[in-house]
Amino acid sequence: MASKAAPCCRLVFCLLICAVVLRPGLGWYTVNSAYGDTIIMPCRLDVPQNLMFGKWKYENPDGSPVFIAFRSSTKKNVQYDDVPEYKDRLSLSENYTLSITNARISDEKRFVCMLVTEDDVFEAPTVVKVFKQPSKPEIVSKAPFLETEQLRQLGDCISKDSYPYGNITWYRNGRELQHREGVVNISFNKQMDPATQLYTMTSSLEYKATKADIQMPFTCSVAYYGPSGQNTVYSEQAVFDIYYPTEQVTIQVLPPKTAIKEGDNITLKCLGNGNPPPAEFLFYLPGHPEGIRSSNAYTLTDVRRNATGDYKCSLIDKRSMIASTAITVHYLDLSLNPSGEVTKQVGDALPVSCTVSSSRNASVVWMKDNTRLRSSPSFSSLRYQDAGNYVCETALQEVEGLKKRESLTLVVEGKPQIKMTKKTDPSGLSKTITCHVEGFPKPAIQWTITGTGSVINQTEESPYVNGKYSSKIIISPEENVTLTCTAENQLERTVNSLNVSASEYFISGIKKNAVDENREKVNDQAKLIVGIVVGLLLAALVAGAVYWFYVKKSKTASKHVNKDLGNLEENKKLEENNHKTEA
CATH class of the missing domain: 2.60.40.10 (Immunoglobulins)
Structure with a gap:
């Protein structure tokens, strides 16, 4: 055991x-x-x-x-x-x-x-x-703006749930920021959650900005340790509005134009180069030494030529910072004398003047009935062709839309004037009588004929141009006649006459008939004498024949006697006609 x-x-x-x-x-x-x-x-x-x-x-x-x-x-x-x-x-x-x-x-x-x-x-x-990898750093509590020459809290960079805690670094435009007393102040703080034993890191940045920081990006990063070694995580970029005082004032004229004319509306805009820009300014108008307080825009409506001058604006709290601009208000005046509708008599004199007053040299153009004239009109003795619609137009080429024009409607009146002409046809059968009429308003023409005659053609009129036109008729009178041309308008009635002789055709025909009849009469008498002599000699031999021949010849002689009587009456009338005046 x-x-x-x-x-x-x-x-x-x-x-x-x-x-x-x-x-x-x-x-x-x-x-x-x-x-x-x-x-x-x-x-x-x-x-x-x-x-x-x-x-x-x-x-x-x-x-x-x-x-x-x-x-x-x-x-x-x-x-x-x-x-x-x-x-x-x-x-x-x-x-x-x-x-x-x-x-x-x-x-x-x-x-x-x-x-x-x-x-x-x-x-x-x-x-x-x-x-434990921290969360991506984030810039929080960001300042709404940074002000030059002022140390301000820019923001906090925070990263959460890290183990062990990491280190935070700030960057400006990709370059690391180092602590500089009064310019760059960086503080760091970490806190551990007792339940998770994870750290939250926070870094605060105080920064004194300059104008060079405009649009400059700021970032932060956290460096931490992981199973494979050290790593770095970066935040998103943050850009800050940089406030800086105004150092210069400028003034503008809106809308931008090459030239300003009377009647325009213009706006004066004053700008300061600070951030934020000034919201109000003092505007100084010509003749007004005391400034007018307004926003950065001051509008002038319907400007006149007396608005020409220097315009200024300044800061309200710093009047020595001022800007100015010169404004010229262009103008153009036109005076036409006479103008409107003017009625004159033919032959009258009419002085015409077109006077221009402008801020610059202006061009003047004369037009008559939409046709450009080479020079200004001058009327020492008015003619009918001078009548028409005249326009004097002027413009300033440098100023868009600055034009003026005045018009004159000239009416030239005249009493009817008549001139009559006669032209004989080469054949001598007809004559053309023309009545030339001059006057305004257009005279009406009326023809009358005294004596007998025949009108071969209807009257024919020419176009009415420059107060003149004509009317003609073609006649072939069998006897001398008088033609009368009457022209009448609202001013007067004028009459003229022309004597026209009978056509040569009728005169030649009458003379030829008289000669032929005389010759026939002499021949008949000679024949009668011969007949009588022969009859006496041959009376015995040819009594019967002579008697028959004698009877026959007697009848013929009776016929010729009747003709001779008619010829005597015609010759008498011809002699009476020859005593009349020929045209």
């Missing part, structure tokens, strides 16, 4: 020694694990052939051991100690590798793997390190 009890006593004795005193074993071994991952700790001991069992424990800060897992080499069973923080989190493999799921910061301890034989206890310590 004594021999069997001795091994058991030795085993218990060894366990008690191992539980109290650590036997020197292998060197330190560290396992790095990420927060929430599974911690895997190999035993790092060669399993002896006479192994009885293996155990895992961890050490409290005071050095006392806490056993957490047991595995028998003979029975192949695994037992886990009743340790609340490791409940359902442990796993011990056949090669005595211990796994702890859902790694926590509290798992960061010194664990020991123990292999026990009948004769000895072997130990291999493992140090567990747990790392």
Whole structure:
């Protein structure tokens, strides 16, 4: 019995020694694990052939051991100690590798793997390190603006849930900011959550801005340690509005124009180059030494030429900071004398003047009935063709839209004037009588004929141009006639006459008929005498024939006597016509 009890006593004795005193074993071994991952700790001991069992424990800060897992080499069973923080989190493999799921910061301890034989206890310590990557840093509590020459709180860079805590660095335009008293002040603070043992890091930056910081990006970063070494996470960029005082004032004229003319509306806009820009200014108008307080815009409506001058604006609290601009209001005046509708008599004189007054040299153009004239009109003796619509137009070429025009409607009146002309056709059969009329308003023409005659054609009129037109008729009178042309308008009635002789055709026809009749009469008388003589000589021989011939000739002679009587009356009329005046 004594021999069997001795091994058991030795085993218990060894366990008690191992539980109290650590036997020197292998060197330190560290396992790095990420927060929430599974911690895997190999035993790092060669399993002896006479192994009885293996155990895992961890050490409290005071050095006392806490056993957490047991595995028998003979029975192949695994037992886990009743340790609340490791409940359902442990796993011990056949090669005595211990796994702890859902790694926590509290798992960061010194664990020991123990292999026990009948004769000895072997130990291999493992140090567990747990790392938690912090959240991406964020710039919060950002200043609404930074002001030059003023040390202001720019913002806080915050990063949460880190283990171990990390370091925060500030950057301006990618370059690291270093602490400079009164210019760059950086403070750092860290807080640990007691429940999770995770850190929240906060860094505050006070910064004195300059105009060079306009549109410059600021960032921050947190450098931390993880299972694989050191890493850095950067925040998003933050750009700050930089306030700076106004150093210069400028004045503008809106809308921008090359020239301003009377009647325009203009706006004076005053600007300061500060940020924020000044909201109010003092505006100084020509002739008004006291400034007018207004917003950055001052509007002038329907400006006149007396608005020409220097305009200024200044800061309200610093009147020496002032800007000015010169404004010229262009004008154009046109006076036409006479103008409107003017009625004059033909032959009258009419002086016309177009006077221009302007802020610059202006061009003058004369138009008559939409046709450009080479020079201004001058009327020393008005003619009908001078009548029309005259326009005097002027413009300033440098000023868009600045034009003026005045018009004169000239009416030239005149009493009817008549001139009559006659033209005989080469054949002598007809004559063309033309009545030339001049006058305004257009005279009406009326023809009258005294005596007898025939109108071959209807009257024919020419176009009425420049107060003149004509009317003509073509006649072939059988006797001398008088043609009368009457022209009448609202001013007067004028009459003119022209004597026209009978056509040559009729005169020539009358003379020829008279000669032929005389010749026939003489021949008949000669024949009669010869007949009588021959009859007497041959009376005896040819009494019967002569008697017959005599009777025949007597009848012929009677016929000629009747004709002679008619010719005498015609000759008498012809002589009367010859005594009349020929045209």
